[in-house]
Amino acid sequence: xxxxxxxxxxxxxxxxxxxxxxxxxxxxxxxxxxxxxxxxxxxxxxxxxxxxxxxxxxxxxxxxxxxxxxxxxxxxxxxxxxxxxxxxxxxxxxxxxxxxxxxxxxxxxxxxxxxxxxxxxxxxxxxxxxxxxxxxxxxxxxxxxxxxxxxxxxxxxxxxxxxxxxxxxxxxxxxxxxxxxxxxxxxxxxxxxxxxxxxxxxxxxxxxxxxxxxxxxxxxxxxxxxxxxxxxxx
Numbered sequence: 001x002x003x004x005x006x007x008x009x010x011x012x013x014x015x016x017x018x019x020x021x022x023x024x025x026x027x028x029x030x031x032x033x034x035x036x037x038x039x040x041x042x043x044x045x046x047x048x049x050x051x052x053x054x055x056x057x058x059x060x061x062x063x064x065x066x067x068x069x070x071x072x073x074x075x076x077x078x079x080x081x082x083x084x085x086x087x088x089x090x091x092x093x094x095x096x097x098x099x100x101x102x103x104x105x106x107x108x109x110x111x112x113x114x115x116x117x118x119x120x121x122x123x124x125x126x127x128x129x130x131x132x133x134x135x136x137x138x139x140x141x142x143x144x145x146x147x148x149x150x151x152x153x154x155x156x157x158x159x160x161x162x163x164x165x166x167x168x169x170x171x172x173x174x175x176x177x178x179x180x181x182x183x184x185x186x187x188x189x190x191x192x193x194x195x196x197x198x199x200x201x202x203x204x205x206x207x208x209x210x211x212x213x214x215x216x217x218x219x220x221x222x223x224x225x226x227x228x229x230x231x232x233x234x
Contacts, residue, residue, distance in 0.1 A: 004081045008089035011079075012072060016064070016097070023060050024104075027053065031112065038116075038124040052127040053105045054145055058152055061098065065153040069160030073228060083225050091218055094153040102145035106138050132202050140204060147207040151214030158217050161224040 034051055041047040068090070076086045109126050116124055129144050130136045163171030185191030198206065 004085035005089045005092070007079070008076055008081055008085060009093055011075065012068075012089065012093040015071065019064065023056070027056055028108075031108075035112070035116070035121065035124065038121050039119065042121055042123050048123045048125075050125045050127050053109060054128055054148075057101050057105055057145065058148060061101070061149040062152040062156045065094070065156035066160040068157060069164050073161075073164065073225070077228070083222075083228070087218075087222050087225055090157070094157070094218075095150055098146045098149035098153060099142070101149060102142045105145060106141045109141070110138055133204070143204055144207050147211035147214070151210050151217070154214040154218035154221070158221040158224070161221055161228070165224050165228060 031051065031053075034049055038049045041049075072090065073086065076089075081089075109128070113126070116122070128136070128141055130141045133140055159171070159175070162174050182191060185194075
């Protein structure tokens with residue numbers, strides 16, 4: 001199994017390299033455009049600009065996790081990989097990508113803030129969930145981002161498996177049921193109460209639980225992978 005996992009990991013990283021390069025190129029282009037604008041308007045009273053590096057990273061992970069089912073699963077099966085090897089390698093891939101993106105993103109966060117300090121840009125700020133913590137440190141931001149991105153990878157991977165295994169009808173029914181539950185929760189108030197409950201205990205332990213939730217979802221998706229084939233249900 002070890003050789004299969006290594007081979008699959010190599011394929012996943014090689015296949016995802018181009019999309020990662022495009023993602024970072026676009027994100028850094030936005031930063032390069034915004035910083036000069038911030039510098040030009042720094043003396044304008046009330047002028048302020050902000051940007052989230054993590055928001056686009058979260059969206060990327062969610063979309064990539066969903067699409068990875070269509071791209072990665074059929075190829076892995078055709079190459080003769082076992083379902084266990086596929087799940088182990090895919091899980092390691094998601095975890096590695098989550099941590100590495102969090103490290104790179106937050107390192108850029110720190111470097112750009114140092115650059116802004118040197119050239120006197122004080123009207124620009126990065127948005128991050130860590131601002132709601134008592135300690136907004138690089139490590140805390142990495143932990144938060146890694147946890148959320150892994151959870152999004154796992155959740156959308158499982159959703160992608162539902163659509164792959166049961167087609168638009170099966171996947172659509174599950175998605176519709178989830179939306180209905182959320183609407184009922186919002187109407188009855190328990191969804192709002194849950195959100196308020198989470199906001200009152202906003203700490204690193206919460207994000208550890210988010211990562212654990214992602215792990216549980218990923219392990220449950222094994223039930224969908226066990227009998228999966230290269231033929232996608234439409």
